[in-house]
Amino acid sequence: MNLTFHKYQGTGNDFVMFDNRTKTFPKQNVEIISKLCDRRFGVGADGVILIEDDENHDFKMIYFNADGSQTFCGNGGRCAVAFAKKIEIIHNKTNFIAFDGSHFAEINEDIVSLQMIDVDEIQVNKNSVFTYTGTQHHVELVNDLDNFPVFEKGREIRNQYKAPGSNVNFVEQINHETFRVRTYEKGVENETLACGTGVTAVAIAMHKTKKTSSNLISLPVEGGKLEVSFTEENGIYKNVFLKGPATFVYSGKINLTT
Numbered sequence: 001m002n003l004t005f006h007k008y009q010g011t012g013n014d015f016v017m018f019d020n021r022t023k024t025f026p027k028q029n030v031e032i033i034s035k036l037c038d039r040r041f042g043v044g045a046d047g048v049i050l051i052e053d054d055e056n057h058d059f060k061m062i063y064f065n066a067d068g069s070q071t072f073c074g075n076g077g078r079c080a081v082a083f084a085k086k087i088e089i090i091h092n093k094t095n096f097i098a099f100d101g102s103h104f105a106e107i108n109e110d111i112v113s114l115q116m117i118d119v120d121e122i123q124v125n126k127n128s129v130f131t132y133t134g135t136q137h138h139v140e141l142v143n144d145l146d147n148f149p150v151f152e153k154g155r156e157i158r159n160q161y162k163a164p165g166s167n168v169n170f171v172e173q174i175n176h177e178t179f180r181v182r183t184y185e186k187g188v189e190n191e192t193l194a195c196g197t198g199v200t201a202v203a204i205a206m207h208k209t210k211k212t213s214s215n216l217i218s219l220p221v222e223g224g225k226l227e228v229s230f231t232e233e234n235g236i237y238k239n240v241f242l243k244g245p246a247t248f249v250y251s252g253k254i255n256l257t258t
Contacts, residue, residue, distance in 0.1 A: 001026075001256045005036075005043060006083060007249040010075035010112075012193025012223020014249070016043045017083045020050040020062075025256075030068030032256055037066035043254065046188050049076050051084060054097050058090050061098040065187025069164065072100040072134035074196020074242045075226075078112035081105045082246035100134040110247055116200050116240040122208050129205035133240075136166040136186075137201035141211075145172035145180055150191045154184020169198045171206070177214035179206055181221050193223030196242050203228035204237050 003025065006017040016036050018025050026032055027050060036042045047065050054060040061080040063073045077098060084090045085107055093106050104115040116133060123130040129139040138157055142148050154168040168184040181202050183195035203217035207230075216229045226244040230237045 002253050003256055004251060004253050006086070006251045007043065007045070008079035008083060008246060009223075009249055010078050010194065010196065010246045011221055011226055011244055013073075013075035013195065014045045015073075015076050015079050016045045016048050017079070018048070018050050019083075019087055020052050023052070025050055027062065027064075033064045033068045034066060036254070043252070046185070046192050047073060047076055049073075049080050049083075051080060051087070051089070057097040057102065058094045059084050059096045061096055063099060065185075067187050067189070069187045070099055071164075071187065072098050072197065074114060074116065074134060074198075074200060075194055075244070075246075076196070077103060078105070078114050078196065078242065078244065078246040081107055081112050081114065082110065082248065086248065098134075107246075110245050111243065112246045113241050113243040114196075116197070116242055119204050119237040119240065120235065122204065122235075124209060129201075129209060130161075130166065131201050131204060133197045133200040133204070135197050136161065136164070137198055138166045138168045139202050139205040140168070140170055142170045142172060145170060145182055148182070150182045150184055154191065155189070158184060158186050167195060167198055169195070169202050171202050173206075173211060174220070177212055177216065178218040178220070179203070179211075181219050183221070191222075194221040194226065196226065196244075199226045200228050200240060200242055204230065204240070207232065207237075
């Protein structure tokens with residue numbers, strides 16, 4: 001089966017995209033999904049995204065981690081919006097459905113602003129914060145992030161949480177409204193260059209623990225810079241927006257053997 005794919009990246013978080021409105025992609029085949037993400041034997045990506053029709057929304061986004069597990073991905077969502085515009089499903093604004101519910105987004109050239117889910121359950125621990133921003137996230141402040149063993153510590157912490165585990169974000173405060181982030185992602189089982197749901201969790205965690213009073217947070221990641229804004233009412237974080245670039249890389253054809 002020969003299918004056309006499209007490669008996108010959002011601050012280095014990269015995805016293989018398929019227009020699956022014809023329902024031809026074998027999405028139950030975990031082996032194919034993993035092979036597509038393999039950087040030596042496949043296209044190479046952090047995840048696979050399918051765009052499908054939906055009766056009540058402009059489109060449906062289905063996201064697979066490299067291991068075939070499904071969840072929501074913030075940078076993937078922003079790239080899905082850019083792809084939906086490329087294939088003329090949308091113009092500059094959209095409402096789409098994903099793993100964690102409905103999302104509004106707006107695109108201006110290659111900058112996509114994506115509304116995330118409201119966040120009301122934030123577990124503040126002694127040295128970390130745990131919350132859900134479309135997927136599970138552990139947030140921990142550290143010193144000397146450049147030399148921090150993100151892979152080793154991330155894998156260790158990721159497995160301390162019950163299934164399906166947690167993404168792990170290590171954070172260094174730069175100033176009052178700037179926090180640098182490195183993330184170990186479950187499903188990818190490695191450090192990625194960026195994580196949209198991760199920086200969202202970091203922004204909320206830093207506000208919740210009073211490391212900042214700002215509601216517009218700048219978040220440098222290994223692949224660039226993202227921004228998160230929000231409003232907070234009685235401990236509930238609403239109007240949460242993740243903003244950053246979503247960039248088309250290339251298109252190609254691949255033979256998928258099922």
